[in-house]
Amino acid sequence: MAEQDYSKFSGLSPFELKDRLIEIASSDAQRIMLNAGRGNPNFLATLPRWAFLSLGDFSLRESERSYSYLNSGFGGLPEHDGIVQRFEAYANDHRQTDGVIFLRSAISYVKDQLGLDRDSFLYEMVSAFLGCNYPTPPRMLEHTEQIVKAYLTQEMFGAQPKSGDFSLFATEGGTAAMAYIFQTLHENGLIQAGDKIAIATPIFSPYLEIPVLSDYQLEVVDIRMDEHADWQFPEAEIAKLKDPAVKLFCLVNPSNPPSTKLSDASLDQLAGLVASHRPDLMIITDDVYGTFADDFVSLFAKCPHNTLCVYSFSKFFGATGWRLGTIGVHDDNVFDASLAKLPEPQKQLLDKRYSTLTTEPRALRFIDRLVADSRAVALNHTAGLSVPQQLQMALFALNGLMDRDHHYKNSAKQLIRKRHQTLYREMGVKVERDANDVNYYSLIDLQEIGGKLYGPAFEAWFIKSNLGTNFLFRLAEETGVVLLPGNGFEVVDTSARVSLANLTDIEYAAIGKFTRQILNEYREDYEKAVKR
Template sequence: MLERNFKQYAALSPFELKDKLIAVASSDAQRLMLNAGRGNPNFLATLPRWAFLSLGDFALRESERSYSYLDSGFGGLPEHEGIVQRFESYAVNHRQTDGVRFLRAAISYVSDQLGLNRDAFLFEMVSAFLGSTYPTPPRMLCHVEEIVKAYLAQEMFGPLRPSGAFSVFATEGGTAAMTYIFQTLRVNGLIKPGDKIAMATPIFSPYLEIPVLAEYGLEIVDIRMDRVDDWQLPQAEIDKLIDPAIKIFCLVNPSNPPSSKLSDAVLDQLAATVAKRPNLLIVTDDVYGTFADDFVSLFAKCPKNTLCVYSFSKFFGATGWRLGAMALHEDNAFDAALAALPETTKLLLDKRYSSLTTTPRNLRFIDRLVADSRAVALNHTAGLSVPQQLQMALFALSGLMDREHRYKDAAKQLIRKRYLTLYRHMGVAAPHELNDVNYYSLIDLQEIGGTLYGPEFKAWFIRSNLGVSFLFRLAEETGVVLLPGNGFEVVDTSARVSLANLTEIEYASIGKFTRQVLDECHADFVKAAA
């Protein structure tokens, strides 16, 4: 075995521990390493990518029109007037391609459903593909924002109607959104060292790791989900949010790694509690919401208090594109908190943002996020690259125009079938509750061990603190890499397996190998008891 002192790795981030496990799992050159430690999907949406390519072909032809009298290879900016008419002429010769059909439908959709001007929309998309101008406005291209807003309204609000207008900031993935949020909260005096921040746990580990960094120094208050109740939030835990010392509440919904959405009842309980705390700031990370059935975000239930983070990476198979967005209602608690800052703080912030506007106190929180992402001085060059924004818009349009939910249903069925396969090959029943999403599965090792071998083995397994050593043993003996549940603030001895990034036959192997190592642990238990 390459590593023996497993306890030295217990404090590592699960994503750093993953690298140690991969080294162990890869040590046998004759064996295939199965890495289910990261949530990078092995499926992706092809139609909006075909549209991107088709638009690129048309965009380059438009560019070459500007300087067609010069040598080949020299282009210019596209011409706005008549661009849709020219595209229709182009489409006549490319009518059979999936990408062109998608684009023709998109031009029709944005006009009929979103009220956007067809020429203005297509001109923005063509210009975005060429990437020859700065993102303008820096926060988000105008038509892209309207499309993404419509997509978020569809996916985050369920049957609810949006409560007022909201704005969107396109970011380099959900991770950039997280970074910007904490940074802007700090520099604007909305959080300071010693303040309390509540976390609905288990949770994606960076939400636990960022607040305790020296530059933030926040005290984390654990709002614990109940494993027995399908990872819902009990009322007693929700009641902790009444504490006025808690400045922010962060949650991932559906949860990571349990992969369960909050029920309607829990959302209503949260909304009732937040009504008693109108100044509570909420950050909800809803990246897995599109995999859930009948999903409703806290962004819809508590619109004034909640900033929503969404990423296109998982659902559309686009982690490498780095496409994220955060949304905030026009009437929100973040701007109210800025208005309530003491005068001394406001004067400092007036100076910070004075190069951007003559009325810095009117600068909204979401626009401060943009400015702070580029150290204020470079606000004029802020924003996600425009080709990325174009692909984001095409992803959003594919979700909006998929009236029969074919892609969504296929993605759900794929991961849920893998889930059943995993548990079947462990030899235990696959638990399923109404709110389960199954993008990840949290394999509760001690519970499965108790089911298979009885309560005495379960107690021994817990007492022996075998979580990390189990993962190393699994990696060394079988080549399977999983992440530790405790890195996400899971209490039980558990392992997170992503159901998105391997084949079904490989999940069968993971189930079989997990059972194999549990059997070996049981043999150790029997030997120790003898």
Template sequence: MNTQDYSKFQELSPFELKDKLIEIAASASERMMLNAGRGNPNFLATHPRRAFLRLGDFSVEEAERSYSYLDSGFGGLPDKEGMLLRFENFIHRHEDRDGTTFLRAALSYAKDQLGIHRHELLHEMVAGFLGCNYPVPPRMLTHAEKIVGAYLGKEMFGSEPQQGPFSVFATEGGTAAMTYIFQTLKANGLVKQGDKVALGTPIFSPYLEIPPLPEYDMPVVDIRMEEGADWQFSDAELAKLEDPDIKIFCIVNPSNPPSVKLSPDDLDRVAAVINEKRPDLFVVTDDVYGTFADDFVSLFAKCPRNTLCVYSFSKYFGATGWRLGVIALHEDNVFDTALTALSEDTKKELDWRYSSLTTAPREIRFIDRLVADSRAVALNHTAGSSTPQQIQMMLFALAGLLDRDDRYKNAAKSLIRKRFNTLELNMGVKPHREPEDVNYYTLINLQHLSGRLYGDAFADWFVANKKGYDFLFRLAEETSVVLLPGKGFEVVDASARVSLANLTEAEYAKIGAFARKVISEYHDEYAGQQG
């Protein structure tokens, strides 16, 4: 049995630790490494991608209508006049090709459900695919914003009524959204060093790591979810939000790594604290996993004035490499209210900061300051995600809107939940799901697993001898399986996060068996000490 001391790695971010575990796991050339430590899915949406390719064929044909006499691969900007008729002819010529049916349905849906003229949308899509102009408006292309907004409305509000209009800012993935939010809050004097940040923990580790950075220096207050209550909040934990020194509350819902959504009751209790006790609180909800949950409703729906919604298309559509994320904010919001309440001296400083953009800088809304600050203000005119990215994002959103029977959604949920069952069974335990469980990840509580397999006395020994962290390295070295520590996500008990999105079911069976094998070896060590 390996006795190497791995304690020197305990302070690494879980995603930096991952690289060390991969190095160890890959060192055994006779074994295949199984990396269940990262959430990149191994499934993806094909229909909106085929639509993107067919749109590309048409877009290039449109460009080739100009300058063809030069015979040098030259093309020109697409001409809106007559484009819709040419597109109908294109569809007719390629009726049997995947993607064309999707595009026809997309244009029909946008006209019928969203009131977008087909020729206007088509021109935006063609020019956007070609990438022949800067993103205009910089925050997001006009029709792309409306379509993505409709998709967010469907997925984030569920059965809740929408509370007024909201704006959308297209970002380079959810991680860029997180970065921009903290930057703009600080740049606009809405938070300062020493202000507290409340985090609904466990949580995606960057939310833990950003506030302590020197440029922010913001103490973190844990608002801890209780594992014994299926990762929901107690009243005592929520009461912490009443502290006026807490300026921001960040939550990932469904959670990462437990992968559990807030229950309807919990959501109402969180909303009641914010709406009744802290109407001034800035809330950031990261809802990237919401599309995998049953009957999902976001805090963006329950606390519309207070909440910035961060969403990424990366997981649900299998698009991490595309870097497609958004920030959504209602037009009536506490961020803009807080800007008007700043001191006159601070307002004057901000007048100077944004003076190159307008003669009335105080009228710039918070969401548009996010855009400007993302490009150091001076480059606001070239801000925005690339237009081809925005077109693919639009097509993903349309795929969600057109999925009336939830065929894609149900397939995605069924896939990850079947993997969860396989993992649990091969660890030697009976699978159990609570109503709010999502199962994009699962958090293996090593203490509980040890107890379920070999009894409470062994579980106590496992914890007392600090075997939980050592477990990850032994698993990597002896079986080439890579998991991440729950500790890096502010999980209290010894635990390991397993992504259920990025391997095959057969490989999850192996991970379960390998995990049980390592626990069994610890039990042999324990039994030897007892004898």
């Protein structure tokens, strides 16, 4: 068939290109479009949602106690004293639903395992559901922070000993966290136009797109993972971080789209380089997929002084619409140390910027500057993630903490890993799973698979023909399948990213079958070209 030229779309962000592919894939009303372009999961955690609803019923009854004599739909603020006792009476009088059982367990858990006062905890949760107060403190609700810290310690540290305490800032998902971090780094002079920042590639495309905006004008140093070494860092790539001109290092771990966690050896190499050569290096690790990995350890745990951690509840708990994220920074950190070393003129400018917040602006921590900058400083007093969102975040975290046998986690892992096997089986390609593989996404290496199926000459022709974008459009037009281009994530090989989270097993079988179908068509094109 005659191939159209889609090269004009190759410069688009993969998520913008997706919209064009969806338009083409959905143009045929006689077929079902299969959109594996986005990572929005089609599974979710039900228990913490039942708990949210059950707490809502109790919270409204608590509110009605204040103005019940008015009999006009009026409610008031909940009362702190005796609130657990009243909840127990409520629980005994109502059917023991999953939500009520979860809440009873949570009240017990936070006292026994976290040392929190039960009444204060439940009062915070009830107030959060009612949404009757500003987020106080703005950075994060007190008990919610302790619960989420315990959850992140469980999920991000593994067997790694915890080195000192850390603080959290609750944000509107991981995307808001990214925006806030770059903004505050820039506003505080920790990154400036022309500075070098290193980015571990392949990577979630906004990490590539934000630094080069006119707001920042940063020079990007590519720290490339090796596809043929299970997407780990070669020593020569890690060595690039020795350059003192590199101010910041950004990585997504497990990676997106290769969906592979950093090995213990890679983590140790990075931590060793920082300790030996770059104690001043600032690091951002985005660990949203860490909860899908086996025996995961974050660089936030391995290299605590230098590393800021971004985590989102969106993928693991099926909560992309809730917009629940956190930024974690250790209390002893390189960001605050770097602020202290700024030149005096710059410190004076920052004194003025934050002077309405404190009489000692220079003592304002980096994480608290993130909060202030997220609301243009002047609105710091009304900053913070909405409290109902923080409540759901706390319930998600408690679900992870109280699931001692990992029923939910194991089910989520098995679900996506089975889809991975199904996808490649239908393509006719055998894949071996490595211990570091996560499989939330799969990066289909089109040229490598073509070489395995049809030989090295076909692979060379496919590469030379630069068919990556054309493949995606042909796939969408002929079969209704939408995938994202690997090159949008800085993948070198001609490839396509498929999310293994948002469709059914039978639909991934169809995607595998259709991918093989289009590759077969390209083989026919190749054979015709050879005969000419």
